[in-house]
Amino acid sequence: xxxxxxxxxxxxxxxxxxxxxxxxxxxxxxxxxxxxxxxxxxxxxxxxxxxxxxxxxxxxxxxxxxxxxxxxxxxxxxxxxxxxxxxxxxxxxxxxxxxxxxxxxxxxxxx
Amino acid sequence: xxxxxxxxxxxxxxxxxxxxxxxxxxxxxxxxxxxxxxxxxxxxxxxxxxxxxxxxxxxxxxxxxxxxxxxxxxxxxxxxxxxxxxxxxxxxxxxxxxxxxxxxxxxxxxxxxxxxxxxxxxxxxxxxxxxxxxxxxxxxxxxxxxx
Amino acid sequence: xxxxxxxxxxxxxxxxxxxxxxxxxxxxxxxxxxxxxxxxxxxxxxxxxxxxxxxxxxxxxxxxxxxxxxxxxxxxxxxxxxxxxxxxxxxxxxxxxxxxxxxxxxxxxxxxxxxxxxxxxxxxxxxxxxxxxxxxxxxxxxxxxxxxxxxxxxxxxxxxxxxxxxxxxxxxxxxxxxxxxxxxxxxxxxxxxxxxxxxxxxxxxxxxxxxxxxxxxxxxxxxxxxxxxxxxxxxxxxxxxxxxxxxxxxxxxxxxxxxxxxxxxxxxxxxxxxxxxxxxxxxxxxxxxxxxxxxxxxxxxxxxxxxxxxxxxxxxxxxxxxxxxxxxxxxxxxxxxxxxxxxxxxxxxxxxxxxxxxxxxxxxxxxxxxxxxxxxxxxxxxxxxxxxxxxxxxxxxxxxxxxxxxxxxxxxxxxxxxxxxxxxxxxxxxxxxxxxxx
Ligand SMILES: Cc1cc2nc3c(=O)[nH]c(=O)nc-3n(C[C@H](O)[C@H](O)[C@H](O)COP(=O)(O)OP(=O)(O)OC[C@H]3O[C@@H](n4cnc5c(N)ncnc54)[C@H](O)[C@@H]3O)c2cc1C
Numbered sequence: 001x002x003x004x005x006x007x008x009x010x011x012x013x014x015x016x017x018x019x020x021x022x023x024x025x026x027x028x029x030x031x032x033x034x035x036x037x038x039x040x041x042x043x044x045x046x047x048x049x050x051x052x053x054x055x056x057x058x059x060x061x062x063x064x065x066x067x068x069x070x071x072x073x074x075x076x077x078x079x080x081x082x083x084x085x086x087x088x089x090x091x092x093x094x095x096x097x098x099x100x101x102x103x104x105x106x107x108x109x110x111x
Numbered sequence: 112x113x114x115x116x117x118x119x120x121x122x123x124x125x126x127x128x129x130x131x132x133x134x135x136x137x138x139x140x141x142x143x144x145x146x147x148x149x150x151x152x153x154x155x156x157x158x159x160x161x162x163x164x165x166x167x168x169x170x171x172x173x174x175x176x177x178x179x180x181x182x183x184x185x186x187x188x189x190x191x192x193x194x195x196x197x198x199x200x201x202x203x204x205x206x207x208x209x210x211x212x213x214x215x216x217x218x219x220x221x222x223x224x225x226x227x228x229x230x231x232x233x234x235x236x237x238x239x240x241x242x243x244x245x246x247x248x249x250x251x252x253x254x255x256x257x258x
Numbered sequence: 259x260x261x262x263x264x265x266x267x268x269x270x271x272x273x274x275x276x277x278x279x280x281x282x283x284x285x286x287x288x289x290x291x292x293x294x295x296x297x298x299x300x301x302x303x304x305x306x307x308x309x310x311x312x313x314x315x316x317x318x319x320x321x322x323x324x325x326x327x328x329x330x331x332x333x334x335x336x337x338x339x340x341x342x343x344x345x346x347x348x349x350x351x352x353x354x355x356x357x358x359x360x361x362x363x364x365x366x367x368x369x370x371x372x373x374x375x376x377x378x379x380x381x382x383x384x385x386x387x388x389x390x391x392x393x394x395x396x397x398x399x400x401x402x403x404x405x406x407x408x409x410x411x412x413x414x415x416x417x418x419x420x421x422x423x424x425x426x427x428x429x430x431x432x433x434x435x436x437x438x439x440x441x442x443x444x445x446x447x448x449x450x451x452x453x454x455x456x457x458x459x460x461x462x463x464x465x466x467x468x469x470x471x472x473x474x475x476x477x478x479x480x481x482x483x484x485x486x487x488x489x490x491x492x493x494x495x496x497x498x499x500x501x502x503x504x505x506x507x508x509x510x511x512x513x514x515x516x517x518x519x520x521x522x523x524x525x526x527x528x529x530x531x532x533x534x535x536x537x538x539x540x541x542x543x544x545x546x547x548x549x550x551x552x553x554x555x556x557x558x559x560x561x562x563x564x565x566x567x568x569x570x571x572x573x574x575x576x577x578x579x580x581x582x583x584x585x586x587x588x589x590x591x592x593x594x595x596x597x598x599x600x601x602x603x604x605x606x607x608x609x610x611x612x613x614x615x616x617x618x619x620x621x622x623x624x625x626x627x628x629x630x631x632x633x634x635x636x637x638x639x640x641x642x643x644x645x646x647x648x649x650x651x652x653x654x655x656x657x658x659x660x661x662x663x664x665x666x667x668x669x670x671x672x673x674x675x676x677x678x679x680x681x682x683x684x685x686x687x688x689x690x691x692x693x694x695x696x
Contacts, residue, residue: 008163011674013505022216026501026674035224065217071197071205073173073222075670083183083215094224165491170669175497220497 008092008104016109017084025056028080029094029102035070051076051096058088084110142198142232146244149194149234155244162233162245171251178208178233180217180243190217191228194235199229212238225251270526289388291369298323298625302366302391303373305329305357306429307337308590309398309608311614313366314694319622323393324373325366328373328385329641333357334695335429337459337688338607341466342642343439345473352687354696355695364694373399376556378583387672394621397558398570398614399550400587401458401605404569407546408522419524425541426466427458439540440470445480448538451527455487456570456602457547461653464492464499465641466542471507472645476491482508486517486531495641498651498673502643509576548606549592558586560594570594570602575665576632578617587617600667604637604655611690634658634665640683643675650679 015025029051036048050084054066064080076094087109094102112142163177180190189212195205217235218224225231228250235243285287300316302309305327315325334355342348361368375384375458382391403425409415422431427582450471452463467483474481492513502513516530527538548569553559560572571588575596580586590610595601597694603609612635621629637655642648646663652672660666672679 009672009674009676011676012127015563016682028672028674031120035201045219058213060232061211061213062209063214064219065134065209065219067207067209069204070204071200071202071223073224073670074668075150077222078219079177081216081218085215167490172668173671253576 008094008102010092010106012108014108015107016111019085019110021084022081023084023108024081025081026077026104026108027054027092028075028077030075031094031096031100032095033068033074033076037070037072037084049096050053050101051094051099053095054078054093055093056080057091057093063090084108128173138199138203140205140230142196145194145196145204146232146234149192149236150242151240153238153240155234155240155242157244160233160235160243160245162247162250164231164247166247167250167252168225169252171225171227174225174249175220176206176231176233178235178245179217179218179219180235183216184212184214187238188234189214189238191238193217193219194234194236195223196234197223197225197229197233198232200224200226205231225249227251270398281634284506285386287389287390291371291388291390292326295324295368296390298393299391300325300394300396301390301394302327302398303376303383304397304399304590304608305331305334305368306400306551306590308396308400308610309396309616310334310357310360310590311611311694312396312398312587312589312618313614314360314364315618316621317365321618321622321625323448323621323625326390327361327366327368327370328371328383328390329357330370330372331429332370335433335692336607337427337684338690340426340433341462341469341497344440344466345469345645346435347469347642347648348647355691357695360695373552374555376552378556380585381585393585394624395586396589396617396621397553397586397592399592400609401547401591403427403544404548404552407602408519415524419522419543419545420596422524423541425542425544427544427547435671436542439542440473443474443479443481443540447482447484447537448486449486449536449538449541449543451522451529451531451541451543451545452488453485453544453546454518454603457544458605459607459639460604461494461499461639463541463544464495464680465643467511467684468499468502468507468641468643469645471510475507476645481510482512483507484536485511485513486519486529486534486536487513487515488518488531490515494653494669495671495673496652496672498503498643498675499641501673502651502675503617506644547591549594553588556586560581560590568594575657576634577630578613578620589613589617597665597667599664603635603657604639607635607690608637608639608640608686609635610694614694632659638686640679640682640686642680647677648680649668649675649677650683651675652679652682 009028011026017023031051034049038046051068056064087104089107091105161179163235168174178193190210194206197205202208205223208219230246230248233245300323302313316325336353372386381387383641405416424435426432426436514533517533519531521530529536549571558571562569571592571594573588573594591605616633620630634657640650640652642650654670656668657664658680
């Protein structure tokens, strides 16, 4: 079942948190995370193809960055928590070693 | 879902070779070097950090791992970076996380591949230079609980 | 009764010349269900997901043979999607399917009968309507509920449990009983015992807990659902189910891991497990699953190293026939372990359908004198965790042949619940029904 779409799956515990509340974000993209360590039937190495970085930014400032290596499972999954302080647009961006970019923006409104 | 003919070609074209594992001595050396570089000469403290990972992993292709700084960030003290190492994987460095102080806390979960049973190490570098560490030894089981 | 008789008689031409108005003919040990035909005959014992999928694809794959399906049920009841039907997210039409139409369309014969024995040395299947011989046999009887693990041969306790606390894991009226149970529950503790692995559709008991919890929450029923799970943690899609339990139903669902059943007292509503002892007001008691009776009767059950029955059929991992009998194939949940790495294929409808297709191809290749080329299935499963908004999680499995010839499995859990997975689930179901029931 190879990747069909690179549409990220995002789940946010609370999009309208109170100031100081903890918000959980779960994010997943479809990607093979080919390690570069496997060979095919003709003994040729299957080239590495992985998502190398994930970044979550707000207003241009990086909140969280994640550097991935081949140990990360297929369809890389990330869950992170942060303390909500102000209303923001969270931009999440995945970049793969072949130049593939996946990007999505989610709005959090602090009440 | 794949249709059968596609599956057939896949099978022929994509015979997988088991992930190569590396010799224990080299693995240890590589892990030690990684930790040394990350710690910048400091001695890691075995406190303040939680590494949550199953002691027995049924699906070695996707082992859930949580790394959590026990305390929230306060004032000038925050967590700058996490490093996750699986010392007997072909590439021991699994991933890194960098946090801005604006996060207010450091608590992340992902899923990793483990080539075999081994010790998984999580390290945290604090803004004041302190290094925290947690090690958990994980057994990769070969079970029938394949969901 | 007359109708059924007539239908059967039509397929049982050797019954002695019948008088104009025939009294039912007694079935004896020599009564033939069908005489030997001209073409090779493929008999399929059990017309559920696996059996009907194989039947549908045999001729399409070019098998020049007579195909006869032996199935006890008169109508097809889909177990997949049935949890959603329990809480009226789907209606009955979604699950009930005609079997006669497809049998005519795809050119196989469907006989409603009970398989009572399989004699592999004589290559015959015994049924309640007489015996039938085969060239190839596909055994696809699904599972049996292994109540004996709890009650030994205490038939009274078994019957009481079956009626009072049905499991709802086979295609029968137990599902209606469970639906009524949920709709009439006034509150209190509802206990679910989960079967130990391997069992039919591993994520589905958690799905059932979620949909029940959603229903109780919506209708403000003061209910608590206690899941007694023999496994050390929720799996598969453990993260997704745990999030649903904790975030959506924190006051309703209690999941107890490492709870292996030690004692069940259905009369006093009490269960003792290795993790906890619980009293219940009502329950869905799922005993261990085993291969269907017909597999035991055919003497196809594997043995463990210490000589005990594995309770599943011993099969060739890639050729899919019985270890000791290349003319007998095993399709669906009856299949035993196929790999040292992961053990069993998931016991799912998706896999049963896929393996049904693969076995149809294998048999067709053999009938045509061609070389049989290994094919592997995959698996895909969607589980609803919330009824409103409708949200689901999912798991997929991929298989590969390793250089040493063994099969390796890759599992991907999609733990993030979302509405689009509910849509994908419907598409999955329609694709499946469309494959062999349309
Ligand atoms: C609540 C629930 C939810 C599920 N959800 C999913 C899902 O979302 N996706 C998925 O892929 N799978 C799902 N499954 C699993 C799926 O239903 C089974 O894995 C699948 O039915 C297995 O196919 P089978 O052919 O082996 O068995 P079955 O489909 O059970 O077929 C066996 C047939 O044999 C017949 N039979 C047995 N003994 C005899 C006899 N002696 N004589 C005559 N006939 C006999 C039975 O009547 C039955 O029709 C679910 C199961 C349950 C219970």
